[in-house]
Structure formats: C-alpha cells, structure tokens
Amino acid sequence: xxxxxxxxxxQAMVRAGFAALLNAQSDIDVVGDxxxxxxxxxxxxxTHPDVVLMDVRMPEMDGLEAARRLLDPPPxxxxxxxxxxxxxFDVDDYVYEALRAGAxxxxxxxxxxxxxxxAVRVVAAGDALLAPSVTRRxxxxxxxxxxxxxxxxxxxxxxxxxxxxxVLELIARGLSNQEIAAxxxxxxxTVKTHVGxxxxxLDLRDRAQAVVLAYESGLVQPGER
Numbered sequence: 001x002x003x004x005x006x007x008x009x010x011q012a013m014v015r016a017g018f019a020a021l022l023n024a025q026s027d028i029d030v031v032g033d034x035x036x037x038x039x040x041x042x043x044x045x046x047t048h049p050d051v052v053l054m055d056v057r058m059p060e061m062d063g064l065e066a067a068r069r070l071l072d073p074p075p076x077x078x079x080x081x082x083x084x085x086x087x088x089f090d091v092d093d094y095v096y097e098a099l100r101a102g103a104x105x106x107x108x109x110x111x112x113x114x115x116x117x118x119a120v121r122v123v124a125a126g127d128a129l130l131a132p133s134v135t136r137r138x139x140x141x142x143x144x145x146x147x148x149x150x151x152x153x154x155x156x157x158x159x160x161x162x163x164x165x166x167v168l169e170l171i172a173r174g175l176s177n178q179e180i181a182a183x184x185x186x187x188x189x190t191v192k193t194h195v196g197x198x199x200x201x202l203d204l205r206d207r208a209q210a211v212v213l214a215y216e217s218g219l220v221q222p223g224e225r
Contacts, residue, residue: 006049037066071102172214
C-alpha cells in the first residue's frame with residue numbers, strides 16, 4: 001500500500017525538500033503540506049494522510065497543539081493519522097508533551113535522508129520511532145522531570161502477566177520486536193502478540209505511549225538502558 005504523507009513546516013524550502021525526497025519513493029505519496037498547525041489540521045481533514053510529519057515550532061498554532069487535535073479529534077471523526085514530530089534540537093520540551101498526546105515519536109530535522117524515509121515507513125506500519133538512544137534519554141528525562149499523573153500509573157500494570165511486564169520493560173529500553181525475541185528466546189510473532197495484548201490491556205495507542213507509561217510507573221528508571 002502507498003503511504004500517504006502530509007508535511008507540516010513553516011519553512012517552504014524544508015517542505016519542498018522533504019516532499020521531493022519522499023515522493024521519489026515508490027511506496028510513499030506526499031498528499032499535501034502546511035505552513036502551520038492550523039493549516040495542518042485543515043489539510044489532514046481534506047487529504048486523510050497516514051502519517052503527518054509535524055514541525056514542533058510554528059506560528060499560528062504550534063506542532064504540539066496540532067498533534068493534540070489530530071490525535072484526539074472530536075467524536076465522530078473517522079480519520080486519525082499517525083504523527084511524527086520534527087525538531088531542530090535533540091532536547092525539546094514540546095517533544096515530551098507530544099509523546100503524551102500520542103505522537104509516534106520524533107526525528108531530528110538534520111537526520112540523514114534514509115532515516116526520514118525509514119521513519120515514515122516505521123510509523124506508518126504502526127510502530128514507534130523510539131530505538132535511538134537520544135529518544136530513550138528524552139523519554140527518561142520526561143518521566144523524571146514531569147509532574148506525576150493524577151492516577152498512579154503503577155496500578156495500570158497490575159493486569160499484565162509477568163511475561164507481558166517483561167516485554168514492556170524491554171520495549172521501554174528501546175528494543176525492537178526482533179531484539180526482544182532474541183533476548184527472551186521467543187518467536188518474533190509471539191513477541192508481536194504480547195505487544196498487542198500490552199497495548200490493549202493498558203489502552204495505549206502505540207509503543208511510544210507504552211514507553212512513557214513504563215517510565216512513569218517506575219518499571220524502568222530514568223538513566224537505565
């Protein structure tokens with residue numbers, strides 16, 4: 001299937017560069033672009049992208065608010081894309097809130113072209129872009145520095161089996177399904193089944209939210225790898 005992408009950035013040259021790169025891929029189609037968050041929400045409603053590449057800092061409406069609106073749409077809204085945040089800096093306060101809002105991860109704007117292409121495919125497939133060590137550090141900092149949620153997140157883990165808890169811990173450490181399978185000596189399909197059950201039991205959208213919950217609950221401590 002062709003992956004439909006919406007590019008959101010306040011710099012026209014950035015949008016054009018990303019569009020040229022992605023449109024050159026046989027499995028990716030850039031269906032639109034927007035210069036700010038407000039335009040992004042409107043364009044998403046028209047074009048129904050699978051993935052939105054969302055700049056963090058923009059005029060009118062920033063990427064965080066736009067991500068919230070796209071990922072938590074009004075009742076009756078059928079389409080909800082996956083959002084991949086774009087940032088210039090590897091430490092950006094908005095990224096933490098975007099992950100909590102349901103973004104599927106983030107990518108630095110100066111990442112190699114191959115990383116951008118791979119990121120779009122990863123996110124479109126329903127996974128989260130969490131493997132790089134810089135992302136794990138950001139999420140660790142998020143869990144350490146943000147106010148605790150009103151509901152004790154540890155209680156949410158009570159419904160997991162010991163194996164599911166073990167898989168969740170490895171997800172939070174940045175391991176892929178293949179790496180988890182090798183670590184636990186399981187078939188990769190078995191790991192995928194465990195991941196699906198974890199997300200379902202915890203009412204989580206994807207691995208990004210699972211990682212945040214793992215840190216907030218204390219299952220993984222900030223600074224651990």
